[in-house]
Amino acid sequence: MAAQGGGDGGGDGDVGGAGRALPPHSPSGVVLQTVEMHTGGEPLRIIPRLEAAERAAAAGLSLLSLRREMAAGHDHVRRALMHEPRGHAGMYGAVVVRGGAAAEGAHLAVLFLHCAGYSAMCGHAVMALGRFALDYGLVPAPARPETAVRLLCPCGPVTAFVPWDGHRSGNPVRFHSVPAFAAVTDLAIDVPGHGKVVVDIGYGGTFYAFLSAEQLGLDVCSSKIRDLVGAASAVTEAVKKQFKLHHPESEDLAFLYGTILTDGKDAFSEEPTTNICVFADEQVDRSPTGSGVTARIALQYHKGLIQLDQPRTFWSSTTGSLFTGKAVKATKFGNYNAVIVEVSGEAFYTGTATFTVEEEDPLKHGFSFK
Numbered sequence: 001m002a003a004q005g006g007g008d009g010g011g012d013g014d015v016g017g018a019g020r021a022l023p024p025h026s027p028s029g030v031v032l033q034t035v036e037m038h039t040g041g042e043p044l045r046i047i048p049r050l051e052a053a054e055r056a057a058a059a060g061l062s063l064l065s066l067r068r069e070m071a072a073g074h075d076h077v078r079r080a081l082m083h084e085p086r087g088h089a090g091m092y093g094a095v096v097v098r099g100g101a102a103a104e105g106a107h108l109a110v111l112f113l114h115c116a117g118y119s120a121m122c123g124h125a126v127m128a129l130g131r132f133a134l135d136y137g138l139v140p141a142p143a144r145p146e147t148a149v150r151l152l153c154p155c156g157p158v159t160a161f162v163p164w165d166g167h168r169s170g171n172p173v174r175f176h177s178v179p180a181f182a183a184v185t186d187l188a189i190d191v192p193g194h195g196k197v198v199v200d201i202g203y204g205g206t207f208y209a210f211l212s213a214e215q216l217g218l219d220v221c222s223s224k225i226r227d228l229v230g231a232a233s234a235v236t237e238a239v240k241k242q243f244k245l246h247h248p249e250s251e252d253l254a255f256l257y258g259t260i261l262t263d264g265k266d267a268f269s270e271e272p273t274t275n276i277c278v279f280a281d282e283q284v285d286r287s288p289t290g291s292g293v294t295a296r297i298a299l300q301y302h303k304g305l306i307q308l309d310q311p312r313t314f315w316s317s318t319t320g321s322l323f324t325g326k327a328v329k330a331t332k333f334g335n336y337n338a339v340i341v342e343v344s345g346e347a348f349y350t351g352t353a354t355f356t357v358e359e360e361d362p363l364k365h366g367f368s369f370k
Contacts, residue, residue: 032081032355035132039124039347040287040321045081045093045113046132052077053097053111063109063154064252066097067118070111076365078113083366086355090283091115094125098138106152107139115368116280120155120253121205123175123290123323128347130160131169142166153178155205155253174344175290179333180204180298183245191216191238194231199239199259203247204294204341206257208277209239212264220263220274220317225284228317232259232278248334258283260292266299268306272315272322282370287345288314288323294341301327301339308339321345 035046052074056066070078082091093113110129112119130149134142139149142164149160156178163170183201189209190196199211213220216231236259247253258279265273275296277289285292293314300306311326327339357364 029359030080030357032077032357034081034353034355035136036350036353037128037132037347038286038350039127039290040316040323040345041319042124042285042287042289043090043092043350044125044128044347045087045091045353046129047077047081047093047095048136049098050074050077050095053095057097057109063097063111063152064250067111067120067154068252070095071118078118079366080357080364081355081366082113082115083368085363086366087115089115089368089370090286092122092125094122094129096129096132096138104152104157106150106157107133109152111154114280115283118154119206119257119280121153121158121178121291123177123205123292123294123343124285124287124345124347126151126153126158126160126175126290127173127343127345130162130173130175131171131347131349133160134162134164134169153205156249158205171346171348172344173347174342176328177291177294177341177343178205179331179336179338180294180341181333181336181338182299182302183207183336184243185299185303187239187243189235189238189242191231191234193234197235199235200299201239201243201245201256202295202299204291204296204298206253206291206295207245207255208257208279208292208295209235209259210262210296210299211235211259213261213276214264216261218261220261220276225276225318228261228276229278229282229284232261232276233282235259236278248336257291260289260296262296266296266303266305268300268310268312270313272313274315274317276317284318286316286319287321288316290323290343290345293323293325293343297325297327297341297343298339302337 095111097109160175245254263274277285323345329340
């Protein structure tokens with residue numbers, strides 16, 4: 001049970017024979033239990049079960065509708081776990097939903113959380129959740145040496161392929177995306193403080209703007225992070241004002257999630273190419289960004305810079321972690337020529353946690369500042 005009311009908890013927290021479990025909490029307060037992971041350095045705080053989400057799913061809400069319901073009625077859970085003092089400015093989370101919302105042939109459904117709200121897709125989370133699903137028994141009969149884990153994300157169905165030795169999951173984990181496509185290429189945008197730049201916009205479960213950091217007078221590997229973040233955020237805001245996005249299936253998904261600054265090395269090479277993703281409200285991805293790699297591969301394929309099954313390696317300028325990606329199948333998505341992209345990386349457990357919310361705490365639902 002990931003979220004529940006008061007009670008004394010379990011005996012594992014007994015200290016010094018006092019017979020009282022720690023941490024203490026208000027009788028009417030909430031206890032939130034999580035599994036902690038990271039993929040390429042990007043954290044993932046997994047809420048294995050949230051009763052409010054499962055009740056809404058059982059009532060027949062679609063996952064996109066459930067996403068809106070959570071934002072409208074239960075956002076205090078996101079804020080409590082993503083924001084300080086329990087979280088931090090780079091925290092990321094996932095609510096696992098079983099039952100109604102996961103009944104469409106998936107092992108589990110998932111809602112993605114971050115410090116500013118809710119995302120439609122998250123590749124680093126999918127890789128971590130693939131391992132979690134096997135190790136926590138959400139897949140009835142895992143197969144060796146690799147098990148397919150079907151996840152329903154707000155953007156659609158995604159499949160993770162997870163090593164399994166009969167006892168525990170392993171690495172690397174790979175996933176196959178929803179159809180990814182180039183929304184627009186060579187789009188001229190006027191960015192205040194930087195002048196006119198040219199961006200590509202790609203979709204990998206969510207939309208990103210891409211451009212070389214060089215266009216902004218920066219170097220993705222050596223410039224200060226705060227300068228890269230400021231410039232990328234300025235691009236995001238400019239694109240939002242100057243270009244209207246459309247999604248083939250749902251306008252709920254037609255939003256720009258962030259900007260990814262690159263080293264400009266989009267043509268095929270066996271050498272890694274570097275990028276940094278700035279998403280939501282100036283949040284920095286510590287990993288190469290799974291959905292961003294998906295969108296960037298789709299753009300490179302669209303431009304004829306790579307072919308099917310031609311792998312590329314992507315390097316995070318923040319942590320040095322690596323993902324690999326390749327387009328594995330051409331398809332159509334609405335009126336777009338699209339591809340299914342495979343992304344691979346490594347996800348690791350960092351622990352478990354029990355968080356409490358004391359009703360009298362004036363900061364019980366968290367806080368954030370810049």
